[in-house]
Amino acid sequence: MKKKILIYGIALGLLTITLKFLEYKIFIKDHVMDFYVGAIAVLFTMVGIWAGLKLTRKKEVIVVKEVAVLVDRNNFVLNENLLKQLSISKREHEVLELIAGGLSNQEIADKLFVSLNTVKTHSSRLFEKLEVNRRTQAVEKAKSLGLIP
Amino acid sequence: MKKKILIYGIALGLLTITLKFLEYKIFIKDHVMDFYVGAIAVLFTMVGIWAGLKLTRKKEVIVVKEVAVLVDRNNFVLNENLLKQLSISKREHEVLELIAGGLSNQEIADKLFVSLNTVKTHSSRLFEKLEVNRRTQAVEKAKSLGLIP
């Protein structure tokens, strides 16, 4: 966490310096502000989106729990006990849900902001714990065990 | 937690100091510009974060919709009409059910006493008709459409 914050800080610093540099160069030479302002806007919008998604990623997990409660009304109860018994981690469960949603590994990776390899690792461990060989089997078993709706 | 806050504060402080330093040493003029640029940056960062949050919220909505579909899964009625409408053949439907059961193409081939290639052909046609690319998606869609329990 320390390093993350540090890296964020440094990144922001570098960004600012770059902007300053741009400001100096373009402003002095061309006096064209439109491009400059536009660039800043786009850049910081992207930074903002990125930061927003990154920061809210963990909140999505909470959302998932809320969904679980919602489903409860339609007689689905997340079998958290079994989840612990099988030592299925939070991330693995997340991947499981997305697999059940019909997503490919690549799509899951994009959605969770991790690499394809990471998704493969998660799903592979998941399959071990569920004692299955394929994702379709995993979905079947997980549904029957009440691990997913 | 205190440590994190402290480090974060120090990082920000260093950043600010760096910026001030740069400001005075390299870019000596146009403090008005600085303020302007800073305002834009902050503004669009916030816009970005807001956009990011918006995007995240839409995902929640999708999840809720999936939950809604769940309710109908208990009493299942085969939607034969739709089956004909999509011109899904008997064999294709059979394959679909086995796919949903988590079987591999090879296992399906063995169970139906046909070759692996035949199963591939059937499933491929099926995916076309269901407008999906993968078996997991096919299962999801077929269930929501009432083509399989």
Added chain:
DNA sequence: CACAAAATCATACTTTGGTATGAAGGGAAA
């Protein structure tokens, strides 16, 4: 019967999935 729709299979490829193994870093608890 004739004709169309289904069902079967093959060959050849491309894309995903899944396994094995090793490794690095963060977080939480002892």
Added chain:
DNA sequence: TTTCCCTTCATACCAAAGTATGATTTTGTG
């Protein structure tokens, strides 16, 4: 601080899935 678990990622390799195309055989229906 050290240890353990979780998460992340990489590389390499093999298996399964899916696509494209073309061909032959059944089968049901007018």
